[in-house]
Amino acid sequence: MLGDDRVELEPIFCVTEGVMPYLRFKVGRSRRYGIKKIADFLSAIVSASTVRYGAGLKFRHNEASFTKESNILIGFLLKCRKDRLSLGGIASMNKDEFPLTFGELDEFISLYFGKSLSYYENNSLAGVRKVFSGEDIRPVVSIKEEQNGYTMAAVTQKSHILEGRSHCYYITENCIYRCGLRLWEVAAPLFAALKKGSLFVSKSDMPVFYNNVLLQAGEELSIDADGIDLSGFEAPAFTAALYLDGDKEILEGTLKCSYGDTEIDIIAGDIGALTYRDWETENKLKTVLARYFPYYPRLHITENADIYVLYKEGLESIYNFADIFISEALSPVKIRKAPRVTAGIRLNAGLLELDFSNTDYSEQELKALTAAYKGENKYVRLSDGSFIDISDDSVGALSNLLLLGDRKGKKLILPAYYAPVVEEKIRDGYLTADTDYHYGRMVEGFENYKKMDFDFAGLDKTLRSYQKEGVKWLKMLKNNRLGGILADDMGLGKTLQMLTILSEHNKGVSIVVCPTSLIINWGKEAEQFTPHLKTLQVMGSTKDRTEMIAAIKNYDIVITSYELFKRDEHLYSGIEFEIAILDEAQYIKNHETKNARAVKKLSAVHKFALTGTPIENSLSELWSIFDFLMPGYLFSYGKFRSLYEADIVKGNAAAALDLKEIVRPFILRRLKSTVLKELPPKTETEMTIPLCDEQKEIYSKHLAIIKKSLESGEKKDRITILSMITKLRQICCDPTLTDENYAGNSEKLEICINLLKNTALTGGKALMFSQFTSMIKIVARKLDEENIRYFILEGATNKKERSRLIEKFNSDDTPVFLISLRAGGTGINLTGADTVIHYDPWWNDPVMNQATDRAYRIGQKKSVQVYKLIMKDSIEEKIVTLRQKKSALAGLFVDDENALPIGDLINLLL
Structure with a gap:
C-alpha cells in the first residue's frame, strides 16, 4: 500500500469550558469516518486486525496501512494506552473522546508544532489552528478609564489559556501558541474573568488589583493603558x-x-x-x-x-x-573550618598507633567528634562556642578513623590491617603525619604496586596488561599479609590472575573453594596455564574425598566446592593453607548459611576472594566476604549495620563514602568498558559442567538403555541413531525436555541462569542460543522468576516482529535475548550484546560461528565473551572431542557428503 492509498488518522483538538482538552479522531482516505470507540481502534492496531468503517473503508490496521504522520500519532496513543493500563484500566478510552492529561497535552502539541489542527470549541467546529512557539507572545489587555473606575478587556476575546505539565497554551482565533507556565500562573485567572466580557474595577479597588494582579503579571501580559499612568497605584515595597x-x-x-x-x-x-x-x-x-x-x-x-x-x-x-x-x-558563634590534624604514626607488633598530641583538637573534642559521628548530629561544638561541621571531608575522615580502633587519651590503637586506610587519608591530605613518618612505609607498594617487579612464571606473554596489574595488586596484598577481593567484570580472567599468584613458589598447599560447576574448569585452567603445579580436585564419594584430603600435602592446589567443603569441614581441621581462595565469593553472601560458616573456619596465611558481583542485594554480602578475608575488619555484623548499612540504606551519602574509603584498598574492580583495549575481539570459553545427582542418574539410565539396544545386534538406521543422540543431549540441557515430571536438578540450567543474572547485574547484554525451542521456554520461565527482562526470537517469529525485537534490544536496556539457533544464525545484527551463550552447542562450527557473529561483527564496540556449556562425561563432551579431530563433524545433522559415517555416530554412544 503506497502513496495516496495510505489511510490517514486525523485528530480533532477539542476545548470545552471547565474540562481538560480532549481529542476526537477521524480515519480514512478521501472520505473520513469518525472513530466511535478509541479503545477498539487501538486494540485493532495492537492485533493488526482488519476493520470496516462504513461501505467505503476497510483495511488492516498495521503500520504499512497508515501515513507516516498517522503512525507517529498512533505511537503516541499506544503509549498513552500503556500508561493507563499500568494505572488500572482504560475506561477513559472506551468512547469517542480521548481526554488529555497535563503531560499528554504537552506531548500531543509537540507532534504538531508548525502544523495545523482541526479545532472544536464547546463542541462546535471552529476551523483550524496552527501551532507556533509563543515564548515571545504577550496577550494584550486593554484598560480604559471610566468615571468611577477602570474597564479591562482582552484584545482577543475568543482566547483560551490551557495548562500543560511543562508549558501552557494561549489559543487565539487563528493560532495555538506554546508559552511558559508563568503565563498560566499569572494570566489564567484574569482571562477566565475577561472571557465573560469586560471587567470593571473601581478606583478604590484599583490599588489592590494593580499590585496583586497586574503587577504580578509582569512581562507575561502586555498592558494597553491608553496613555493612563498607573504607577501611582504601586504600593511601597x-x-x-x-x-x-x-x-x-x-x-x-x-x-x-x-x-x-x-x-x-x-x-x-x-x-x-x-x-x-x-x-x-x-x-x-x-x-x-x-x-x-x-x-x-x-x-x-x-x-x-x-x-x-x-x-x-x-x-x-x-x-x-x-x-x-x-x-x-x-561573634564567636560560627561554623569553623576544620582544624589541621597531625598524627604521630607507629607500626609495631601487628598494631598501628596514631598519636594526635600535636593536633589542634583537645582530648574532649576528639571524644566529641567520635560521639557525634556515631550519633545523628552533623556537628561538633567546640569549647569556644563555634561549630565544626563533621560533613566536612577532613573532619569526616578523622571521625571515621576514630571509630575503627580503641582510643586512649589522644592516641588511637588500630589493628595493622587498617594501615592502607591510614595511608589513603595521608595521601588525600585528610591527615598529616609527623616528620618521622614517610608515606608508603607501612604498606609496601600500596600506592605504586603497578611498578613493582614480578616474575610471571612464563605467563608474561599470555597475560594482558590489566591482568598483570591485577596480579601485582594481589602480590602487594600478599606481601603485606592482607586479603582482598578481585572483583573484575565477568570474563576478564580472574582465574588466570589468581593462578599466576599461585604459580609463585609458596611454602605450603593452597586451596580453592568454588561452585561445583567450576571445579573442573579450575583444573583445566591450572593444567593449561600452570602445568608445573600439582592440582587435586576433591570430588567423588565420602571415602574418596577422605583419602584425597589426607594426601593434600602432596599437592600444590586443592580444588573443592562450597557444598563439599561444608560436608568435609572436619577433615580440614588443623590444616593451615598457604593461600585460601573463594571463587564466586557471592556464594557466602548470606553469612548465616552453613556454607559461609564452614569456609570462614579455613586457616590460611593469605585469603582472597574472586567475584564479579561482590554486592548483589545488600551490604551484608560485602560484610560477609570481608568476614572471611579479615575477620573483624568491618567489625561484628551488628556494629557494621549500625555504623554503615542502616544509614546507607536510608540514603546517607556520608556513611556510604566512609564505607567506601575503608573497603577501597582491598577491592580491585575493572569493567570491560575500562579495559576494552586490553581485551581480545572475541574470547571463547568452554565451561565443562559435571553431571550431578538426579540428572546424572537419569542420564545413566537412558544411556544404558541405548547401549543395550545397540548391543542387541539389531540394525539401526541413521535417523534412529541421531534420535538417540538427541535424547541424551536433551537430558544434558534439562531432563524435563524428555520427562515433564522430572523434579530434580539441572546443572547446566543453573549455570546459564547465573551467567545471565551476572550479565544483567553488571549492566551487560547477552544472547542465549539453543537448538531446542522448548529449552528457551524453560530459561524464560526461570528469568521471569528472577525478574530479568528478555526477548524471544524463534523460527515462527514473523519478519516485522523480528526486526522490531532486534531494534529494541540494540537500543533499550533489556539484558537478555533468547534465540533459536536456526532463527538467529544469520541475517541479524545484535551488536548491543557483549555476551553470547551457546546453551547446547551446535555440532556444526560454521553455524555456531554465524550465531556468535550476530554480536561480534562490524559496529560492535565492546569485547564479546562467548560461553559454550558442555556437560562432562556426556554425549556433549564426546562430540566436542571428536569435532576437534574430525572437521567433518560440521555436517553431523545435515544430510550431505560431509556427514560422519554412521559407525562414528554409534561410537559416540558406546
Missing part, C-alpha cells in the same frame, strides 16, 4: 530585618518589617490600614522563620542543634526575605 543577639548558649531574634515608612508586625498578625500587602513574601518569611526557630512565633533558640542548623542553612534562607544583623556578643 515590603522590607524586613532580623536582629540576632544573645551568647553562645542562647539566641534571641527580633524581626522588624515595614512598607515604606509604615512599620508592621507580621508575626502578631497586624492588619494595619495599608491598601496593599505583599502577602506572598510575608508568608514565605514567616514560613522560613518557623522552620528555623523551634519556639516560633517566639524567635528564641536554646539547643546547640537548632543553633547549628540556623547558622548552617537557616541564615541563608532567611536572607532571601530579610536583612540579618548579628550582635558582637554572638
